[in-house]
Amino acid sequence: MSSLPIPTGIDAALAQKVIAWLSPRFDEMEALLKRLVDIDSGSYDKAGVDAVGAVITDLLAADGIAVTRLPNADFGDVLRAEVPGTVGGPYALLLGHRDTVFTKGTVAKRPYSREGDTAFGPGVCDMKAGLVSNIFTLRAIKAVGGLSFPVVALFTGDEEIGSGTGRPHIEEAAKGARAVLNTEPGRVSGNVVTARKGGASFRISVTGKAAHSGVNHAEGASAIEALARKIVKLHALTDYAAGITTNVGVIKGGNTHNTVAPWAEAELDLRFVTLEQHATLEAQIAAIVAAEDVPGTAATLATKAVFLPLEAEHSAELFPLYQAAAASVGFAVGGEFTGGCADSGFTASLGVPTLCGLGPIGGKAHTDEEFCRLDSFVPRTQALAATICAIA
CATH class of the missing domain: 3.30.70.360 (Alpha-Beta Plaits)
Structure with a gap:
C-alpha cells in the first residue's frame, strides 16, 4: 500500500469529509447504475443517449448542481456540470461518455442483473458505472461545501464511435483544467490506466x-x-x-x-x-x-x-496522488498500459495532467458478458473524490 500522504491544505482537509459522505452511498449508487444500464444508449441512438443525460441532469439539479446542455443534432447532447470553487482558478475536469456499443433493444433482452457482488448488463462497466462515480463525486464535493477550485464534469455522447462531436468540447474544456480524470473502467487487475495507445x-x-x-x-x-x-x-x-x-x-x-x-x-x-x-x-x-x-x-x-494517445509522462503527476488517496480508503493500486483508446488521450495530448481507468473495476466490455465489480464501487469513487481534493 502506498506510503504517500494526501497533501495537507484546505482542500486536502475536505478529503476525509468527502470520503465519509460517500461511505454509506452504495445502495443509492447501485440503484442509479441499474437505472442507467436499463436505458438503451447506443452511439447512434440519440434519444437513448439523451435519456441517460436527462437522468443525470435531474439528479444533479436536485442537489443544486448546475448542468448546461450543449445541443447536438445527430448524436447525444454534451452535458457540462459544475460545482463552483470558493476561490476559483483552473478546475478539475471529470470525463465520461453516455453511449454504449449496444443497439436499441438490447436492454429488453439483457437488462441489468446481479450475481453476488458482480453486476451485468449492456454498458455496465463501459462506462455507466464510471458515470455514477462522476455523479456521486460531484454530489460529495457539493455536499461538503465545494473546494477552493471548481470541479467540472463533461458527459459526452459518441465516444464509442470516435468522439467526432465530443472531442471539440473535451479539448475546449481541457484548456481551462488543472487536471483531467476519466472514469473509464478500472482494469480487471484493479489497476488504473496510466498510459493508452x-x-x-x-x-x-x-x-x-x-x-x-x-x-x-x-x-x-x-x-x-x-x-x-x-x-x-x-x-x-x-x-x-x-x-x-x-x-x-x-x-x-x-x-x-x-x-x-x-x-x-x-x-x-x-x-x-x-x-x-x-x-x-x-x-x-x-x-x-x-x-x-x-x-x-x-x-x-x-x-x-x-x-490520440495518453502518454505516461502526462499521468506521472496525478498517479501518486491517486495512489495516496486509494491508500487512505484501504486499497493499493498500480498503473497499467492498455492498447485501447479513450477520450483521455485528447486531453493528455494537450499537455494537461490526465489519469484514466478510474471507474469501478470491470471487464469484458462490448460483450454480452460485460461485468462490474460492485464491491469496488464505493472505494473507487472515494479515491476519485479524494484525489480531486488533493490536486489543489
Missing part, C-alpha cells in the same frame, strides 16, 4: 476498370489487385517493439468472378503509442494509398475516427 480508423476506396476476365483481361485494371498490394505495404508498417499495429479488418470489392474488379474498399485500423508516431504513420499511410500500384487504378483515403 492512440488509434485511427480509415476507409480506403480504390477504382479500376472493368473488363471481361477471359476475352479482354488486359484492358482491365483490377482495383482488388491494387488494394491487395496496398494491404501488404500497410501491414508491413506494424512494429510490435514500437507499439505500432496496422490491421485491415474489412475488405470488399468487385462485381463478378469473371469481371476484372472496377472497385474495391477496405477499412484500416491503426494503433500507436506517441504523437510523433501518429504524424509519421499518417504520412506513410497516405503515400501508400496514393501510389498507383496497378496502372489505371486510383485510390482515396478517408479518416473515420482518431484517438
